[in-house]
Amino acid sequence: MxxxxxxxxxxxxxxxxxxxxxxxxxxxxxxxxxxxxxxxxxxxxxxxxxxxxxxxxxxxxxxxxxxxxxxxxxxxxxxxxxxxxxxxxxxxxxxxxxxxxxxxxxxxxxxxxxxxxxxxxxxxxxxxxxxxxxxxxxxxxxxxxxxxxxxxxxxxxxxxxxxxxxxxxxxxxxxxxxxxxxxxxxxxxxxxxxxxxxxxxxxxSPPYPWHMTNLRSYPHFQRNDKGREGFQYSSLGDTYTLSQQWTGSGLLGLPGDYTSPSRFIKAATLLSxxxxxxxxxxxxxxxxxxxxxxxxxxxxxxxxxxxxxxxxxxxxxxxxxxxxxxxxxxxxxxxxxxxxxxxxxxxxxxxxxxxxxxGFRDTSGELQEIDNILLDKHTEL
Structure with missing residues (x-):
């Protein structure tokens, strides 16, 4: 080159x-x-x-x-x-x-x-x-x-x-x-x-004040799922409930592309x-x-x-x-x-x-017989 x-x-x-x-x-x-x-x-x-x-x-x-x-x-x-x-x-x-x-x-x-x-x-x-x-x-x-x-x-x-x-x-x-x-x-x-x-x-880009102004357009994201009771509607006198099928609905619409404005919004939201x-x-x-x-x-x-x-x-x-x-x-x-x-x-x-x-560590030498493993061991977050 x-x-x-x-x-x-x-x-x-x-x-x-x-x-x-x-x-x-x-x-x-x-x-x-x-x-x-x-x-x-x-x-x-x-x-x-x-x-x-x-x-x-x-x-x-x-x-x-x-x-x-x-x-x-x-x-x-x-x-x-x-x-x-x-x-x-x-x-x-x-x-x-x-x-x-x-x-x-x-x-x-x-x-x-x-x-x-x-x-x-x-x-x-x-x-x-x-x-x-x-x-x-x-x-x-x-x-x-x-x-x-x-x-x-x-x-x-x-x-x-x-x-x-x-x-x-x-x-x-x-x-x-x-x-x-x-x-x-x-x-x-x-x-x-x-x-x-x-x-x-x-x-x-753009400058930092622009990003902070843009951030005001995204106040609605939340940790918990939206509409936990599901989608409810009535038809011909009967009431129906459709339960939600996915987790993460509190973040529906969160920008996920690789443009600078979207990455700013996503990073600031996740941090908050x-x-x-x-x-x-x-x-x-x-x-x-x-x-x-x-x-x-x-x-x-x-x-x-x-x-x-x-x-x-x-x-x-x-x-x-x-x-x-x-x-x-x-x-x-x-x-x-x-x-x-x-x-x-x-x-x-x-x-x-x-x-x-x-970049890796081979753990084959750390294997144990299954009966020797304490199944109640875990890592708490």
Whole structure:
């Protein structure tokens, strides 16, 4: 594949990323994020120690030393590889202060500063939007600090950086270990906007306020079945009752397609109806199941002029309080984990996708004669 062909494909990718937040009764905050793409992703989780230095490229009209920033915290972040080169922007990450940042596709609504407009003193603090994720993980302990810098003008000026000679259309979801959330968007005609993420969900286009307005159209879903007494009617003086035949009628009409608005509604509804988990471990399990409800199997969705199929390449589940990232990929279905406190103090990486055989554990050696099994053993939910 040529570089130009790859850029053309990237511009028409299915925008199907999703992120959700769950807070457990013991105070744990767990964030789940999926990556849907119509190209094979060579994705890695990259660990960086505190003290790692990042360098931003210089805008064309700036001279002198480029802007640099240094990690205050150890981090785990996700980086993709295209055409044998690391992407210029991380896709997701968490730092040891308990801050998570995710970058989701935002096609059709994005607009960033033109890099040629950055001159003079502005050169000393401006960074490309492809570096925002790394900057947030490097500098901030919580969402409130990000908001304070945005409101006071201390947050860097953001210009449209390139990745594979294109300006990726992206917006940002920032969550900390208290559960506070912030959506950061750069939109046409609006400039820089940020919003409290009160519902704990983010998908893709349109902008976050539009999704929240759309959510008002779906107030009627409920956990319990509707019409438990069945359908009753009268005919020729006799009364008849037709019992309902299926469970789940409380969610009749719930959007189930893969468009960004429908995925936002479905995720927000499921989160609102699900019982709050008692422990952080239970929250991790719940988030994986919520993310499975949005999974795109290979071949279901086609996108772009070449009709490339989209799929859920991987799912990350981040435990912000304990600094652990759980992950599974498309072919290797096993859940794996990286925790910040176990990472070496050198920059290192592990590939997310494994092989099919590595995703299973053979239990033939655990079989017991049937009479030795205690039939009253079970797992309570």
């Amino acid at each position: 040529t570089r130009h062909a790859l850029i053309a494909i990237l511009l028409t990718l299915a925008d199907c990323c999703q992120e959700i937040r769950v807070k457990s009764l013991d105070g744990g905050v767990v964030v789940g994020r999926s990556m849907e793409f119509s190209l094979p992703l060579n994705s890695h989780l990259v660990s960086e120690p505190a003290g790692t230095v990042h360098q931003a490229p210089l805008p064309p009209n700036c001279h002198g030393n480029p802007v640099t920033f240094t990690n205050r915290f150890k981090t785990i972040s996700n980086w993709n590889v295209f055409a044998g080169k690391w992407a210029n922007s991380l896709a997701d990450g968490v730092n040891e202060a308990g801050v998570s940042v995710s970058i989701l596709w935002f096609k059709g609504y994005e607009e960033y500063l033109d890099p040629t407009d950055i001159t003079g003193a502005a050169c000393d603090s401006a960074i490309p939007h492809t570096k925002i994720g790394a900057y947030i993980l490097a500098k901030y302990e919580n969402v409130e600090q990000v908001k304070e810098d945005l409101e006071s003008g201390k947050f860097p000026a953001i210009w449209g950086g390139t990745d594979l000679n294109m300006v990726p259309p992206i917006h940002f979801n920032i969550i900390d270990k208290t559960g506070a959330g912030l959506v950061l968007e750069h939109t046409k005609g609006e400039g820089v906007k940020w919003y409290d993420n009160t519902v704990g969900v983010l998908t893709n 109806l699900a019982p709050k988990p008692a422990t952080t471990d239970e929250a991790i399990v719940q988030v994986f199941h919520h993310m499975n409800a949005a999974d795109i199997p290979y071949g279901i969705v086609e996108t772009g002029p070449e009709n490339r199929v989209s799929l859920t390449s991987w799912i990350l589940v981040k435990d912000l309080g304990r600094g652990c990232v759980y992950y599974r990929a498309y072919t290797d279905l096993s859940v794996k984990r990286l925790c910040l406190h176990n990472l070496p103090d050198v920059r290192s990486a592990v590939r997310i996708e494994g092989n099919f055989d590595g």
